Amino acid sequence: MSETKPMTAAGHRILGAAGELFYGRGITAVGVDLIAEHSGVTKRTLYNQFGSKDQLVVAYLEEREQRWQLLVRETIAAAASPIEAVLAPLEALRAWNQNNPRGCAFINALAELPDPTHPAHVVATQEKQWLIDLFRELAAAAGCSAPDTLATRLLVLHEGALVTQQLSLDTLSVSIELARGLVRAATSTESQTASA
Amino acid sequence: MSETKPMTAAGHRILGAAGELFYGRGITAVGVDLIAEHSGVTKRTLYNQFGSKDQLVVAYLEEREQRWQLLVRETIAAAASPIEAVLAPLEALRAWNQNNPRGCAFINALAELPDPTHPAHVVATQEKQWLIDLFRELAAAAGCSAPDTLATRLLVLHEGALVTQQLSLDTLSVSIELARGLVRAATSTESQTASA
DNA sequence: CCCACAGTACACCGATCGGTAAAGGAGTGT
């Protein structure tokens, strides 16, 4: 869409600083002055590059979206089987969470920007839509008879693991283990998927 | 703890307005002036009652915590069996989400207030600790052989359902259905709980 | 050579932020 713009060196630094600060301290709590200072750039340059704070927030979310989706795709490509591929988004969280201990940036953004018409809000919801669509496609490719149901279940597990990460418990392993059982059950022959 | 204070009429109005505004628009995005205006109260009164914005945020979270825990306890008391009681926190979300479409106030607060030493942060994490402890007790009371594992799984499902509620999908029914299967499996005789 | 462009430096804007000062009105219990 708009990533065709080459983006200057200063632009990258701004986006990098904005990423750390927005994710680490919250979007509303971080001012443009702080971002400019952390990226060693004048506020004027920031506004020349991004136009407004809102647009910078959108760029921040889009950048994270790209990195995350790339990681997921790589994990899918490295999966040993179609069944393991369904679990790839969950498995990708293992590495992702190492550097992102503050939960899901999109969920956090939704918490801070309730206005559904806000462009950043739209980006965040689209990301989740992408994920459930991906789960559905992977489930179908793995031969699941009810891809919709499995995809919704996996999305719940995914978000649950993400959001409970901030607590000390190791919920990711539990979620993956549980998800693996669900995928196995949903792709084996047919019939029982744990009640109806 | 501190709810022994009777709290004046103005105090209740302030807390009510703060609840709606903080939950609906985000904590950082809402200023004390706005809360005072919405509760028909002077800013001076607000500060006489709560001392600071941070303490008001804490009071806001504690009030929600009390309401939520009360609802959960009522749902547990109304459960038809110990096994159904384990699902009570999930079932309670059915009614709760009607009036709280913006996800979990505690998770949202954690997203906005990253500082672990912030009193509101502490309240939010304590709430989640309460929930997983409750799940464990309920699981044990229902005769589950591995209450820890089941509790963690149910917590993931709970948080997943809560956070995906903001998207259009009806994930709550899916989560409850899935949770019911897990509880049944974990409480029936013994052996297989879907791999180890 | 010269122009366009990216970036800097710095001052400035109105608005809002969380929080306070001082003084007084209204109701209650003693």
Next chain:
DNA sequence: ACACTCCTTTACCGATCGGTGTACTGTGGG
């Protein structure tokens, strides 16, 4: 009558908010 608490009004504080204007510097390409 008294003091006490609750709440009000109005004004104010320094700091920060997102955002702009203007003039200057450096650099690279035609």
